[in-house]
Amino acid sequence: MADELGLSAHPTSMSDLPTPPAEPDPRWTPAIATVSLGTAEFHTLPAKIEAAAQNGQRGLELFHDDLAQFAKSLRASSGSQAAARTDRDFEIDAAHAIRELCEQKGLQVLALQPFRQFEGLLNAVEHANRIEELKHWTKLCLILGEDLFILIPSSFLDDSQITGDRDRLVSDLAEAADVVFPVRIAYEALAWGTYINTWEDSWEIVKRANRPNLGICLDTFNIAARIWADPTSPTGRLPAHADSDLTESMHRLVREVDPDRVWMVQLADGERVDPQAPFLRVPGMPELLSWSRNARLFPCEEERGGYLPIRQVTDACLSKLGYTGWVSMEVFSRSTMDAQPSVPNDHAARAARSWRRMLQQLDSGE
Template identity: 45%
Template sequence: MASEAMYRPAIASMSLGRAWVHGLEEKIKQAGQAGFKGIEVFYEDLEYQAKAYNKGEKPEPTNEDALVAAAHQFRKLSDEHGLQVIGLQPFLFYEGLLDRKQHQVLIDKLKVWFKLVKVLGTDVIQIPTNFLQSGTTGDMDVIVADMIEVADLGLKEDPPVKFAYENLAWGTHIDTWDALWEVVWRVDRPNFGCCLDTFNIAGRVWADPAAPSGKNANADNDLQDSLSRLVKTIDVNKVFYIQVVDAERMREPLIEGHPWYAADQPARMSWSRNARLFLYEQDKGGYLPVVDVAKAFIAGLGYQGWVSMELFSRSMADPAPDVPQNHAQRGIASWKRLAEELKLS
């Protein structure tokens, strides 16, 4: 039986409410009071905190100075509420860019992120797979070379910075764990690994929000085969943390005419942004086989470490003051039930 120390619950700062709606202090306080031990920092929270800093009486600092000040504030609040920062995310739209000037802009931005993670007290930056609909290449040689570049820069930092690459279910070129793992394997750096997410695996292999059934054809067999391969393929030492989350089944297919349909983005992206749920919230429409995927991560791979209850939902933009508390309590209830079901403590 695993001890509680092997698995620690975390939540993403964004999961507690939108940065421009809900105050950072309240979100962090509610996460700590709920019983979470860790928190993922969303860059957006730092940006909005930096804007608030700029409105103070002090002389306006540079953008970088404001971001660093915001990171100090985030760290102070996290320490006060017993939360360890487990990573900073998302470093967006990086790999495979055809515009190499924009590539260099992001490399320069990354050097600021190196300063931020040191202040936050973490050594992990998460990079989601690129989902730009144009201006990128699926050439794996280019994608791998881009990732080697950031990994090597991270290795030069003291202490070294790690990168957790995450496949998004709507990624333009990398949308499955198989493709993700090819990149991780080919990069072959000790500080380059992955974040495995139940939604992004089940939501790609098993589910389809644009289908009347909410599922892909042959969904159950395909997921079983995928998870079997995952357990046999992925090196657990390259899994830097995992995320456990569910999503609503659409009452109507998410196609043209649906309120969340957007012609310029994939259905899975619209679904993800509006309708994720914490695990065990079937009463709210949750239906993904999340526990099966989590079992593959934990029992199959033997993963131990941070388990983040990450959420995106239209409810995060609700201005009601109790949203951070509500999300924190829902998230910790999900964690406790998962820990009980998988005998994690």
């Protein structure tokens, strides 16, 4: 299967040589989001799977864009049979093939994401359509692995399309958890979410929904971006009180969050960019979202411009909280949009080096 789908068992150049993985840590298992290894348009999922495995990753956050692109390749090769089958049919086929590829490479699919713009929809028909799509995602998850979760990021639709009523948001997340059971759902607060944009917000919704298969995802970039950063400022950050605000928030996180309800911790830093960078000024797009899509970095990449207080946030989410489980690198970047075939391995190697550095920092208490 691997050779048929274009995977190579051997590096083709010095730049393709894998980065040795960090020594296994009994507390945390390293993973990477497929979006961190290149865009689906330019970089195939088999190439990403190979790169992740070669660089010591144990798990994959599978982006639906990658699965859908893989399904399109299966449709294209199916000839006359394609007309009689739906896109969802080919996504089911893709899920089976992806699981086989990952098992061959010693990888586990841990999540399918992102199930965007779900909670709080004012239009009942749109809500019903999203529930039907969620049922399809549940089928995909049951094929992809034994213990997956679906990641639902907080909605960032205009307030004319969604409500911020907490009772409604709780009801929607509870309904989603019931629909996908026994598959799990992780709810994540995006820094640019319309109504839910802090970990405190997402944790409140999860607690109130009170479903055994509903937990949260903690993301170092989103936490720091919301409470500390301002990429449009000459300093790259909010005023001085942001330091104390972040410290207090991390104290609350350690004190209030149940680590057994954290399905995953995602690691990423942010790049210090020119406040006038064109990609920050996209009409109709929140500046934090534009920054996130173009300028995330792997942790401990200060040499590339990383500057967020990620070490402090990571220490709280991992060591101090007492969380054990998957820790995934989730990096969106303009560098993933490069069409060069070396991108998946280059990014996987960077992730491996970043994980090693982060473990060293956590263990040394720096």
